[in-house]
Each structure stands twice: as C-alpha cells, then as structure tokens.
C-alpha cells in the first residue's frame with residue numbers, strides 16, 4: 197500500500213510502500229533523544245524521495261542511519277543498512293487513518309514518567325535485537 201508523507205516544513209516529501217498500518221513505539225534511549233519521545237514507527241520496504249537536497253543522514257549505529265530534514269529538523273526515518281527496511285516516523289505520514297499502535301520495543305529502556313494504555317505486544321531490547329539479527333541473516 198503506497199503512502200505519502202513529508203517533514204514539518206515540506207522540503208522533504210516521500211512516497212513509501214507500507215507493509216501494513218501497524219505502528220510500533222520504540223522506547224530506546226537513542227529514539228527518545230532523537231525524536232523527543234518514543235519513536236512511533238511504521239515499516240516500509242521502499243523509500244522514494246524526489247528532492248534529496250534537504251536530507252540529513254546520521255549514522256547512529258553499526259546497522260542504522262537516522263534520516264532527517266536539514267531545514268526543519270523533523271526525524272523522518274531509520275534506515276537499516278544492508279536490508280531495504282525503513283522505519284518511518286508515523287507522524288510524518290499524510291494519512292494517519294487506520295494506524296494501530298500494536299507493538300512497543302525496548303520496554304526495558306522506557307523511563308518511568310509515561311506509560312501507554314494501548315494493548316500492545318511488548319519486547320525488550322534483547323528480544324528485538326535478536327529478532328532483527330535473525331531477519332538480517334535472511
């Protein structure tokens with residue numbers, strides 16, 4: 197299912213092929229500091245950006261890049277290196293209808309000052325890293 201989205205200022209616009217409309221919230225320290233809260237991500241196997249002149253790329257770990265708008269600072273997506281897999285910030289989607297928060301990851305890194313009432317599948321950092329490593333081997 198194709199979806200469009202953009203950063204806060206509109207300098208970066210994308211088209212992506214979403215796997216589904218399931219949203220996962222990542223509570224890891226990197227996501228929280230980068231995106232000013234848990235990162236609400238939706239997954240895509242494609243990312244098509246016509247004008248990349250405002251794209252900023254930060255290599256945040258051995259296996260991922262964090263991509264943002266250099267003009268307005270909006271975090272756009274994480275790109276998992278070596279696999280065409282994009283974790284797009286759900287808040288950048290133009291159409292947020294039908295999104296469902298169904299998973300929370302790095303729950304062991306979540307600070308105590310907030311908690312979600314949604315009924316979600318909860319995974320620790322170790323569990324999700326094992327999951328991603330298994331996918332990377334495919």
Ligand SMILES: [Zn+2]
Nearest residue numbers: 203205265268
């Ligand atoms: Zn922008």
Ligand SMILES: [Zn+2]
Nearest residue numbers: 222223224227
């Ligand atoms: Zn994270």
